Amino acid sequence: MRYAPVAVALSLVVAMTGSMGSAKGTVENPRAETLIKDGRASLVKGDVGTAIDNFEAALAIDPGNAAPLIGLAEAARRDGLQGKAIRYYRQALDRDPNNVVAISGEGGAMVEKGALEKARRNLTRLEGLCGKGCTETADLAAAIARGPAPRVVSAEAVKPDPKIETN
Numbered sequence: 001m002r003y004a005p006v007a008v009a010l011s012l013v014v015a016m017t018g019s020m021g022s023a024k025g026t027v028e029n030p031r032a033e034t035l036i037k038d039g040r041a042s043l044v045k046g047d048v049g050t051a052i053d054n055f056e057a058a059l060a061i062d063p064g065n066a067a068p069l070i071g072l073a074e075a076a077r078r079d080g081l082q083g084k085a086i087r088y089y090r091q092a093l094d095r096d097p098n099n100v101v102a103i104s105g106e107g108g109a110m111v112e113k114g115a116l117e118k119a120r121r122n123l124t125r126l127e128g129l130c131g132k133g134c135t136e137t138a139d140l141a142a143a144i145a146r147g148p149a150p151r152v153v154s155a156e157a158v159k160p161d162p163k164i165e166t167n
Contacts, residue, residue, distance in 0.1 A: 032062035039071045043078065051075050066092040070102055077109055085109040100129055104136035107143070114148045 039054030052075045059068035073088035089106035092099055107122030123144060126137045 028065065029062040032058040032065060032068070035061070036065075036067050036071060039068075039075075043071070043074060048075050048078050064095060066095040066099055066102065069095070070099070070105060073102075073105055073109070077105070077112070082109040082113045086113070098129055100126060100134065100136045103129070104140045107140045111140075111143045111146075111148055116144060116147065119144050 035054045035058035039051040039058065042048075042051035042054060052072060055068045055071040055075065058065070059072070062068070069088045069092035073085040073092070076082070076085035076088060086106055086109045089102045089109065092102040093106070096102070103122050103126050107119040107126070110116075110119040110122065119140065123137065123140050126134065126140060130137060132138075
């Protein structure tokens with residue numbers, strides 16, 4: 001009984017600290033949100049360089065936000081850099097482990113790289129998080145069904161060895 005007031009005070013401190021920590025992660029910076037929107041608009045226009053600049057600036061302003069990392073990953077995929085995109089998606093998942101957009105994007109990048117088994121694991125995870133009716137789940141399932149794009153070899157890459165014959 002002598003410890004009851006101390007226990008109540010300690011539990012209030014723990015509860016306040018926990019609620020402040022969770023609220024801290026949800027606060028969005030308006031400047032960062034504007035830069036993210038500008039980056040997405042640049043990606044739609046096809047201006048990958050400007051999009052990357054906007055996403056990097058948003059990440060510098062709000063380093064805890066996963067949205068700029070997802071934008072950087074989409075820009076990397078657009079440039080054909082699937083390995084870099086996977087790294088950005090994983091960084092976004094470190095910040096928000098249940099981000100369905102990041103899980104789906106990572107799976108799509110894995111399909112483009114040819115890692116279908118890992119992409120299927122992401123699909124299973126997505127089905128557990130948001131079900132089969134979720135658009136992210138449907139997008140990843142369609143990407144897995146299509147499979148990786150065939151690699152195109154240019155004529156300059158394959159040059160025949162010259163053979164010299166005497167007459």
